[in-house]
Amino acid sequence: MxxxxxxxxxxxxxxxxxxxxxxxxxxxxxxxxxxxxxxxxxxxxxxxxxxxxxxxxxxxxxxxxxxxxxxxxxxxxxxxxxxxxxxxxxxFNGSASQLVMQALGHHTSSKEELDKIRQYLNDIEDQQKR
Amino acid sequence: MxxxxxxxxxxxxxxxxxxxxxxxxxxxxxxxxxxxxxxxxxxxxxxxxxxxxxxxxxxxxxxxxxxxxxxxxxxxxxxxxxxxxxxxxxxFNGSASQLVMQALGHHTSSKEELDKIRQYLNDIEDQQKR
DNA sequence: ATTTACTTACGAAGATATTCGTAGATCAAT
DNA sequence: ATTGATCTACGAATATCTTCGTAAGTAAAT
The missing domain is CATH 1.10.10.10 (Winged helix-like DNA-binding domain superfamily/Winged helix DNA-binding domain)
Structure with missing residues (x-):
């Protein structure tokens, strides 16, 4: 690849x-x-x-x-x-989170998917703390 | 508009x-x-x-x-x-959450932004329950 | 009134993307 | 070995996007 x-x-x-x-x-x-x-x-x-x-x-x-x-x-x-x-x-004026929210807002996502994203957010934050 | x-x-x-x-x-x-x-x-x-x-x-x-x-x-x-x-x-094979995670993964986002997204996730979930 | 510094309109060239017809190769089945 | 189906290569037409030169209008300043 x-x-x-x-x-x-x-x-x-x-x-x-x-x-x-x-x-x-x-x-x-x-x-x-x-x-x-x-x-x-x-x-x-x-x-x-x-x-x-x-x-x-x-x-x-x-x-x-x-x-x-x-x-x-x-x-x-x-x-x-x-x-x-x-x-x-x-x-999106350089804002990734703006894109993210727009993407989430107009797409029905399952609870599982939302949880997966939440988990992902936590991971990112943890990583930034270190 | x-x-x-x-x-x-x-x-x-x-x-x-x-x-x-x-x-x-x-x-x-x-x-x-x-x-x-x-x-x-x-x-x-x-x-x-x-x-x-x-x-x-x-x-x-x-x-x-x-x-x-x-x-x-x-x-x-x-x-x-x-x-x-x-x-x-x-x-993205039709998966919004795949896009979301890819977008978050490679962009440094502030804690405020991440919180905002988290809040957003909660809102969506609440809305779906009703 | 002429010059200067803008403006819009227009046409057309150049670049890139998309589409497809035609020709020739390959191969399996008759 | 001829036919038929399928494949690649190639060239070229068409469409779309991008760029810019030139002409003509307008308005303010000299």
């Missing part, structure tokens, strides 16, 4: 990355089928996109068999963090 | 919106000066951008005097929420 490079994936690229993060490894056909559920694009469009992503270093490709197999070359965590940082910066 | 329409602002548009959300109302000159602190673009570039945003319905414009005065036509909250939702959907 490693380095998230310097670039940021486009909207379409993120959709593909999302699928690959979930599936782990997949062919163009796999990705395209999954994509088709929510979108409406030709097969070669998906193919081209994934080729470009490979050139950019976003995807690894195993070309040993006729049908190539792709995996994400940039980690989900890194990408998430980069997008979050930019978003906090440009849209 | 009202409806956040169907569209999502581009990166550049968000920068301008951010400034207008903060300032409330501003001329192209105002926005451009502010923008220049972090960016390096010509005056007419900012102008054009704001004209387009006005056409798209992102900005209101008072053209009664020679120098037009702009305000944001879409609310910060709505825009934040739309961007958050898309992000949670495509990058």
């Amino acid at each position: 490693s380095t998230a490079k310097n670039n940021k994936p486009t909207e379409s690229e993120l959709e593909i990355l999302g699928i690959l993060w979930e599936k782990g490894a997949a062919t163009v056909r796999d990705v395209h089928d999954e994509l088709s559920k929510s979108k409406d694009a030709g097969y070669t469009t998906t193919l081209k996109l994934m080729q470009i992503m490979h050139e950019k270093g976003y995807l690894n490709r195993d070309a040993s068999s006729k049908t190539h197999v792709y995996t994400a070359a940039i980690s989900q965590e890194n990408t998430q963090q980069q997008l979050l940082n930019k978003m906090i910066d440009t849209v | 009202s409806t956040a329409k169907n569209n999502k602002p581009t990166e550049s548009e968000l920068e301008i919106l951010g400034i207008l959300w903060e300032k409330g109302a501003a001329t192209v000159r105002d926005v451009h000066d502010e923008l220049s602190k972090s960016k390096d673009a010509g005056y007419t570039t900012t102008l054009k951008l704001m004209q387009i945003m006005h056409e798209k319905g992102y900005l209101n414009r008072d053209a009664s005097s020679k120098t037009h005065v702009y305000t944001a036509a879409i609310s910060q909250e709505n825009t934040q929420q739309q961007l958050l939702n898309k992000m949670i959907d495509t990058v």
